[in-house]
Amino acid sequence: MSEPNHGTPSTPSRTAAHTVSRTVRTLRRSRTACVGLGLVALHLAVAVLAPLLTSASPTANVPDEALLGPSGDHWLGTDALGRDVLTRVVYGGQYALTVSFAATTCAIALGTVLGCATALKGGRLDGLLMRVLDAVLAIPPILALLVVVTVLGAGPAVIVLAVTLVYTPQVVRVVRAAALGVAPLDYVTAARARGERTLSILLREVLPNIVHVVAVEFAMRASWVVLLISSLSFLGFGADPPTPDWGLMISENRTAMVVLPWATLAPIIALATLVVGLNLSADGLSRAWSVDRTEEAS
Amino acid sequence: SRTGAEAASSVPEGAATGTPADGGVLRIARPPASQAETLDPADSLSAYEYLGALYNRLVRMDENGETVPDLATDWESDDEGTKWTFRLREGVDFHDGTRFTSADAAYTLRRILDPDLASPQATVLTPLLSPEGVHTPEPGVLRVELDTPNFEFPALLTNYHCYVVPEGSGGSIGESGIGTGPFRLENFSPGGRGRVVADEGHWEGRPVLDAIEMFAMTDIQARTNALLAGQVDLLSQTNLDFATARVVAASDNATIARSVNAQWYVLPMLTTAEPFTDARVRRAMKTAYDPVHLLDVALQGTGVVGEDNPVPPETPYWTDHSLERDPERARALLSEAGHEGLQVDLYTSTYDPVFTPMALAYRDSVAEAGIDVRVRNASADSYYTQIWMQRPLMATYWYTGRPADQLLNQIFRSGSSYNETAWSDPDFDDLLDSARSTADGDRRRRLYQDAQRLVVEEAGAMTPMFADRLVGLSREVLNYHESGFEFDYLNIGLRP
Amino acid sequence: MLLYTCRRLLSAVLTVVLSAVLVFAAVQLLPGDVATQVLGQDATPEAVAALRDQMDLNRPAAVRFLDWIAGAARGDFGLSPVSGEPVAHTLWPHLRNTVLIAVSTIVVAVTASVVLGVLAGLYRDRWPDALISTLTLIGMSVPEFVMATLLVLLLSITVPVLPAVVLDEATAPVADLLPAVVLPTIALSVVMTAYIVRMTRTSIIDVMAGEFVTTARLKGISTVRLVVRHALPSALLPTLNVIAMNVAWLVGGVAVVENVFNYPGIGQLMLESVHNRDLPVLQAIAVISALVYVLCNLAADLGAMALNPRLRTGGGSKR
Amino acid sequence: MNTEHTGPLVRVENLSVAYTSEGADVPVVRGVSFQVRAGRTLAVVGESGSGKSTVAAALLAHLRHGSRVTSGRVELAGQDLFGLDPVAVRRLRAHDVALVGQNAGHSLTPSMRVGAQIEEALLPQRLPRHERRAQVLDLAEKVDLPAPVSLLRRYPHQLSGGQQQRVAIAMALAARPRLLVLDEPTTALDVLTQARILDLVADLSSELGLTSILVSHDLGVVSRMADEVLVMREGAVVEQGSAQQVLTAPEHPYTRLLLASVPRLEDRGLIEVDQDGIRAVRTRTPVPEDAPEVVSLQNVTIDHGPTRAVDGVTLGLRRGEVLALVGESGSGKSTLAWSLAGLHAPSSGHMRLQGRTEGDLDATARRRPLDVRRRVQLVFQNADTSLNPRRAVREAIRRPLRFFGGLSRREADGRVHTLLSDVALDPALSGRLPGQLSGGQRQRVGIARALAGEPEVVVADEVTTALDVSVQASVLGLLEQLREERDLAFVFISHDLAVVRGIADRVAVLRHGRVVEEGPVEAVFSGPNHPYTRSLIDAVLDPSDAHGPEPARTHLSPELPSDTGDDPVWLDLGAGHRIRRRGSGPETTEAT
Ligand SMILES: Nc1ncnc2c1ncn2[C@@H]1O[C@H](COP(=O)(O)OP(=O)(O)OP(=O)(O)O)[C@@H](O)[C@H]1O
Ligand SMILES: Nc1ncnc2c1ncn2[C@@H]1O[C@H](COP(=O)(O)OP(=O)(O)OP(=O)(O)O)[C@@H](O)[C@H]1O
Ligand SMILES: [Mg+2]
Numbered sequence A: 001m002s003e004p005n006h007g008t009p010s011t012p013s014r015t016a017a018h019t020v021s022r023t024v025r026t027l028r029r030s031r032t033a034c035v036g037l038g039l040v041a042l043h044l045a046v047a048v049l050a051p052l053l054t055s056a057s058p059t060a061n062v063p064d065e066a067l068l069g070p071s072g073d074h075w076l077g078t079d080a081l082g083r084d085v086l087t088r089v090v091y092g093g094q095y096a097l098t099v100s101f102a103a104t105t106c107a108i109a110l111g112t113v114l115g116c117a118t119a120l121k122g123g124r125l126d127g128l129l130m131r132v133l134d135a136v137l138a139i140p141p142i143l144a145l146l147v148v149v150t151v152l153g154a155g156p157a158v159i160v161l162a163v164t165l166v167y168t169p170q171v172v173r174v175v176r177a178a179a180l181g182v183a184p185l186d187y188v189t190a191a192r193a194r195g196e197r198t199l200s201i202l203l204r205e206v207l208p209n210i211v212h213v214v215a216v217e218f219a220m221r222a223s224w225v226v227l228l229i230s231s232l233s234f235l236g237f238g239a240d241p242p243t244p245d246w247g248l249m250i251s252e253n254r255t256a257m258v259v260l261p262w263a264t265l266a267p268i269i270a271l272a273t274l275v276v277g278l279n280l281s282a283d284g285l286s287r288a289w290s291v292d293r294t295e296e297a298s
Numbered sequence B: 001s002r003t004g005a006e007a008a009s010s011v012p013e014g015a016a017t018g019t020p021a022d023g024g025v026l027r028i029a030r031p032p033a034s035q036a037e038t039l040d041p042a043d044s045l046s047a048y049e050y051l052g053a054l055y056n057r058l059v060r061m062d063e064n065g066e067t068v069p070d071l072a073t074d075w076e077s078d079d080e081g082t083k084w085t086f087r088l089r090e091g092v093d094f095h096d097g098t099r100f101t102s103a104d105a106a107y108t109l110r111r112i113l114d115p116d117l118a119s120p121q122a123t124v125l126t127p128l129l130s131p132e133g134v135h136t137p138e139p140g141v142l143r144v145e146l147d148t149p150n151f152e153f154p155a156l157l158t159n160y161h162c163y164v165v166p167e168g169s170g171g172s173i174g175e176s177g178i179g180t181g182p183f184r185l186e187n188f189s190p191g192g193r194g195r196v197v198a199d200e201g202h203w204e205g206r207p208v209l210d211a212i213e214m215f216a217m218t219d220i221q222a223r224t225n226a227l228l229a230g231q232v233d234l235l236s237q238t239n240l241d242f243a244t245a246r247v248v249a250a251s252d253n254a255t256i257a258r259s260v261n262a263q264w265y266v267l268p269m270l271t272t273a274e275p276f277t278d279a280r281v282r283r284a285m286k287t288a289y290d291p292v293h294l295l296d297v298a299l300q301g302t303g304v305v306g307e308d309n310p311v312p313p314e315t316p317y318w319t320d321h322s323l324e325r326d327p328e329r330a331r332a333l334l335s336e337a338g339h340e341g342l343q344v345d346l347y348t349s350t351y352d353p354v355f356t357p358m359a360l361a362y363r364d365s366v367a368e369a370g371i372d373v374r375v376r377n378a379s380a381d382s383y384y385t386q387i388w389m390q391r392p393l394m395a396t397y398w399y400t401g402r403p404a405d406q407l408l409n410q411i412f413r414s415g416s417s418y419n420e421t422a423w424s425d426p427d428f429d430d431l432l433d434s435a436r437s438t439a440d441g442d443r444r445r446r447l448y449q450d451a452q453r454l455v456v457e458e459a460g461a462m463t464p465m466f467a468d469r470l471v472g473l474s475r476e477v478l479n480y481h482e483s484g485f486e487f488d489y490l491n492i493g494l495r496p
Numbered sequence C: 001m002l003l004y005t006c007r008r009l010l011s012a013v014l015t016v017v018l019s020a021v022l023v024f025a026a027v028q029l030l031p032g033d034v035a036t037q038v039l040g041q042d043a044t045p046e047a048v049a050a051l052r053d054q055m056d057l058n059r060p061a062a063v064r065f066l067d068w069i070a071g072a073a074r075g076d077f078g079l080s081p082v083s084g085e086p087v088a089h090t091l092w093p094h095l096r097n098t099v100l101i102a103v104s105t106i107v108v109a110v111t112a113s114v115v116l117g118v119l120a121g122l123y124r125d126r127w128p129d130a131l132i133s134t135l136t137l138i139g140m141s142v143p144e145f146v147m148a149t150l151l152v153l154l155l156s157i158t159v160p161v162l163p164a165v166v167l168d169e170a171t172a173p174v175a176d177l178l179p180a181v182v183l184p185t186i187a188l189s190v191v192m193t194a195y196i197v198r199m200t201r202t203s204i205i206d207v208m209a210g211e212f213v214t215t216a217r218l219k220g221i222s223t224v225r226l227v228v229r230h231a232l233p234s235a236l237l238p239t240l241n242v243i244a245m246n247v248a249w250l251v252g253g254v255a256v257v258e259n260v261f262n263y264p265g266i267g268q269l270m271l272e273s274v275h276n277r278d279l280p281v282l283q284a285i286a287v288i289s290a291l292v293y294v295l296c297n298l299a300a301d302l303g304a305m306a307l308n309p310r311l312r313t314g315g316g317s318k319r
Numbered sequence D: 001m002n003t004e005h006t007g008p009l010v011r012v013e014n015l016s017v018a019y020t021s022e023g024a025d026v027p028v029v030r031g032v033s034f035q036v037r038a039g040r041t042l043a044v045v046g047e048s049g050s051g052k053s054t055v056a057a058a059l060l061a062h063l064r065h066g067s068r069v070t071s072g073r074v075e076l077a078g079q080d081l082f083g084l085d086p087v088a089v090r091r092l093r094a095h096d097v098a099l100v101g102q103n104a105g106h107s108l109t110p111s112m113r114v115g116a117q118i119e120e121a122l123l124p125q126r127l128p129r130h131e132r133r134a135q136v137l138d139l140a141e142k143v144d145l146p147a148p149v150s151l152l153r154r155y156p157h158q159l160s161g162g163q164q165q166r167v168a169i170a171m172a173l174a175a176r177p178r179l180l181v182l183d184e185p186t187t188a189l190d191v192l193t194q195a196r197i198l199d200l201v202a203d204l205s206s207e208l209g210l211t212s213i214l215v216s217h218d219l220g221v222v223s224r225m226a227d228e229v230l231v232m233r234e235g236a237v238v239e240q241g242s243a244q245q246v247l248t249a250p251e252h253p254y255t256r257l258l259l260a261s262v263p264r265l266e267d268r269g270l271i272e273v274d275q276d277g278i279r280a281v282r283t284r285t286p287v288p289e290d291a292p293e294v295v296s297l298q299n300v301t302i303d304h305g306p307t308r309a310v311d312g313v314t315l316g317l318r319r320g321e322v323l324a325l326v327g328e329s330g331s332g333k334s335t336l337a338w339s340l341a342g343l344h345a346p347s348s349g350h351m352r353l354q355g356r357t358e359g360d361l362d363a364t365a366r367r368r369p370l371d372v373r374r375r376v377q378l379v380f381q382n383a384d385t386s387l388n389p390r391r392a393v394r395e396a397i398r399r400p401l402r403f404f405g406g407l408s409r410r411e412a413d414g415r416v417h418t419l420l421s422d423v424a425l426d427p428a429l430s431g432r433l434p435g436q437l438s439g440g441q442r443q444r445v446g447i448a449r450a451l452a453g454e455p456e457v458v459v460a461d462e463v464t465t466a467l468d469v470s471v472q473a474s475v476l477g478l479l480e481q482l483r484e485e486r487d488l489a490f491v492f493i494s495h496d497l498a499v500v501r502g503i504a505d506r507v508a509v510l511r512h513g514r515v516v517e518e519g520p521v522e523a524v525f526s527g528p529n530h531p532y533t534r535s536l537i538d539a540v541l542d543p544s545d546a547h548g549p550e551p552a553r554t555h556l557s558p559e560l561p562s563d564t565g566d567d568p569v570w571l572d573l574g575a576g577h578r579i580r581r582r583g584s585g586p587e588t589t590e591a592t
């Protein structure tokens, strides 16, 4: 006896490719995701293409051109050292993006592995790990960051390390919760009844079903990392001058905000749009992937 | 478009003068030096802004660099320059009512010489004076017998560590602040706020103001905001960067007082640290950069070029000796020393807004000589404990207004506690010794100039520029006159 | 239920102790010797040795830790080597001041965000939702130091109605500090509200779409009653944790804002102590923050219990 | 409301509802029209997703978020419901129509006491407080809630499912509505509770003279309750008429198919339904007398922490035999199944796998030898969660092939195709994700995955509960066929006795973790029985039974024979049929 066929699409040859294309389709339909990913892509493009977009140097001091207002030569004017503000903002994305991408990737990777493992293993290991992570979480991040940065000295690598240290426990929590949601499901039970090893269960059954959580977490986390790193730069623990970093630019120029608004506003806007982009992407991704049954299951 | 040099003229030259209102309270925002700061003038952590209000010295330095009377009315030395006699002002009382006598002056001097106190001024005075050499023949006369002749001795007493404190007050002066100055202490907390009130019986007459309140603020932006918002009237020890100065000058509440050549900026190379142990490297670092570029970038022209000589131009002992800028020569020197393509870290901080621009301009300037400078930002709060005299290369500044002898002895003499480059050259020390003991003014000047030449050629300090200090103050403030560390506490006042 | 509370308390204490261990260990790694720090560059080696001795630095770390934690439990955090005073003397006033900002921020942010979140959830996909969502997105995207700087520019310098910085010391009476609390509170509230609003909105939407709310709605009761009695208790459950996390974040987030306003709170003390290597103060701050964090989570759990009778009455669930 | 209205109380005309997805309208309900006269009960039946709930909600002027009425009108006593302003809608819901939802566990607000929730429905009547309280108590008594005073002070989670549903009914009655809409009011309940709730609703309807609309997919329930029946399929009405006519002489082929697919207690085997809805009962091949035992359970006790879920169960399973485990919710059926599959170790007793090589089943899966693991396989109840949504069908089946059989990828892919055809699935589906399959297809994939290990014993835990009747019939047919072809032994768990009768060879009835009766399927269904088994059998509703307050019983059981055996615990009736004696266990009857 045959069953009603609910108008399912033609058999795709490659499921992975299909998943990707379906995701792309879903994302394309969501305006939020489009705007968000668009903004992030724009920032990426600008950062990568910076040398092509502007011929000026982001670090050269030109005393004759200090403190100029916006003009044809300098669209957003120059700062106190005669550097073109627009050029610095354009190059500023390089630092912000590389450091926060690296830091986020480390935190997410470590957090995902730990989170999944502890969720699946459970028992005493889980209890111990969660207790330690709780203790780490209880220490204010800014304090931990300051201590790490003072111990090891500021520098991109140290900042990546510090941010990883501070954010991994939070990622572990999120991933663990997601994995715990998946762990009792019947397909995981089936794998356990087959007697599969934990690692194999993790890679085959759990991880593919929480990638969306991880991806959303990544976008979300990245936006916080961008903000955190700018705060560090602002407090003087981040990029060294003359690195064109947004947080540093804001802190360098904020005193002169009244007479030179663009030198401060431009990096603020750049920073805010990147964070907005990341946030919207996170929103869009989570909406696109929140397994909306009405649409998925016929 | 307007260039930076033109823009410089948009900052006012000096503070407003006029007849102030009687009384009033002046509010000052100051950087908190440390939790450990004290009111003891001899201490290395003294709270500078309070000192001038609370104390007097025997002699002080006027705006032209001349030594003039304060608590001492006149002074003279014997022909060798070893026996000095100071006649003291009569009828002066300390804030606690006790009379000022030569015993207090002698106590002050002996205290500075006390090795346990480790006063920074001790390193200047100890070579020429021992406690036994201080005599009080009568209450109104102080006699000082120097171990070695020194015709500049009174000038050395103009230093802010030499404020006179009452006899026997050593244990309590750090909190009590009892002196003979125009203001009495009302309260003070280290690194926090404090208040001084007019001393009605001050020997020079009552000051114009009723009181001065001081507030400590770490962040320079916070200080500026407080001024712009009208919460304070004056930013002390705060040299505003040019852009901020324009903001302040443009505001309705506040303006800028410009104090010409008030400080010099230095990039000290620690001569005990690699690679600066090698004189050729130091020479290369000096010839490689163009001070004019630094002046333009960091100060927008509000200052003059320093030529690696910290003695301010046009002052009595100044020499115009300078090194030629020559990047090729610098490159050659470096390869000779085996440091081709030298890479160094240059530390700066937001402690002073000029540090970083200066460091960046230096970095630009020496690139041509193949020197790769990495500018490293350090925290402002611990800059002078973690970086200064610890790192091979950093940015710092000194206030002008010290006599050449004090300056050269304190900052360049072997073993001096403020010798920030740890430079040690016996020839230089000999030159200073002979200068001090030379009675003939012209000869003495030549000796000091020879010493400066050595500083320019050999020492570890790069002195690219002298800067005007841009002091932010309220438009209400009248008669703000500044010299060295202090301003004129007696006459400053508020608009009626 | 009682058992649960006890176990929860025990685990809270354990967490605090564990973070104290972590902090103590980390702080030992800080470079720069406190003794040299305090005595200055010119200190003689003997003096340094004497001070180290006086500060107990020569004893094994484990012993010092035990001593210290025992003291901390009694509220005695030792002496600050920098100011020479008991740590508690500096700590409590600063803590009090931060609590002042924190409490007002929490009150403002939580009220605002619950109201806005509910509105956005109810008017889902319509203009109030779009407006609120846009505003919160901006709130989330502008770092708090920028927010603080802009506020000063606007409300202290351009239109001088509020103080730009705090001139008072940590020990000033609360009444004197109150005007200075406003701007930091606004700056922090904006950021905090943004996060909570989004959570509340999502969870309101979830709950409002749920069966029991539909059932209640079909009873014909008023919207206010529907939201307050039926939807909110369940919708606030997931929000509680976000609020708790945010309160814990405040302790850190406040550092930057306090820096901008020169506000004499725990954040400023923290920055200062990091610079001065004032380790006892740092440790004390870390432990207090950990305590706050743990208490927040505890409060969230208790709140969840109040909102969710399933937790309160224990068991009874049918899987 | 206009009371002098004459004519049908409910009139739905050409109602169409659609929701917008990807900018396009997706119709959910298409041109539905019907009328209900006052005092009558209309049942709406149809498979899952056919739009029944949508229609039901429309009678309360309610639409799901995102959907809208595209045409037609809904009238209650002559009033157009979708033309009302919000205040009037509230009044309508407060006074005229009330809904009882499918799952009372989900439809009661978890944070409010149940008394307060009932009381809330009385608010619009603006009674003084004490009168309101009295009415609440009155209602609670009316719906037979035990110890109402204390019970009303409890929270929903502190009530059993049946009690929750009673509260929901009380809440609906509080408003004294003219129309009661019941959306699958008993689907989430077990048979015994279902019977009691249906009795209650029937009594109250006649007592209060209510008009009701009953949504259900269970034709047994419909035949028990309805005067008229409306059959829906894919949003449209396919047939409508009096209950008698639709249930006994259906006209539309779909209705016939639906009716024919319902398993009945009197079927002595599985049914096969052809395109026209003609049902044929397949004759069962009996298990050979000498079939060897494959699994034996000795005194198995399983605990979940402090709760004892299974208590001293002794059972045996022979090759090619289907052993059904029945019992109400929470009786320990799943727990036993999980232990067999090695997911939960028993706390005492022995479970052994017999056959060519013997193996202990006391250990958890990871401690069992690979061969033992392979020979016992589990099929899950919920097809939704039993397949990894991110892995294609091919991968799901290939994994056990490679894991147990050590096949290469190429060989495994070949086997996947054979297995798919074995479970009557098009091998072309192998590239699909589970989300792209229907529920029945997914369940077949789950079965194929269990077969991949070439098992001897398959543990099937409520594998058809979540499926529509027609799909259920086909899946059952598949299981039967596999049993015959492969000589498989099945542990078949179900609470639907009609299904059990069709597929099982032997039945074990569980209650509170103990076996109360065990025997060949014929013997158990013809009696005599343990009283608990009896009540389970009696509660089964049959769609072909006439409509009435008391369902007719065609096979009343004989009384238990008098005590003759010498076993103090078991009453042995021969041929493996044994019944636990009264008093030998906790025999408390549960209030629902
Ligand atoms: N937002 C939506 N609004 C309306 N209908 C929706 C929406 N999303 C999905 N649907 C679809 O509407 C159809 C009808 O749903 P409805 O709940 O009325 O069916 P049903 O017959 O009650 O099914 P069941 O027996 O499973 O309860 C389903 O196919 C459902 O998936
Ligand atoms: N993981 C668990 N932890 C604690 N108790 C459990 C657990 N699983 C089941 N139980 C309890 O064990 C008993 C038997 O549960 P089981 O799931 O085996 O019943 P069931 O007969 O399968 O019921 P249903 O028909 O509802 O599926 C119940 O009282 C249940 O509450
Ligand atoms: Mg339904």
Ligand SMILES: [Mg+2]
Pocket (backbone or CB within 6 Å): D333, D334, D335
């Ligand atoms: Mg079960």
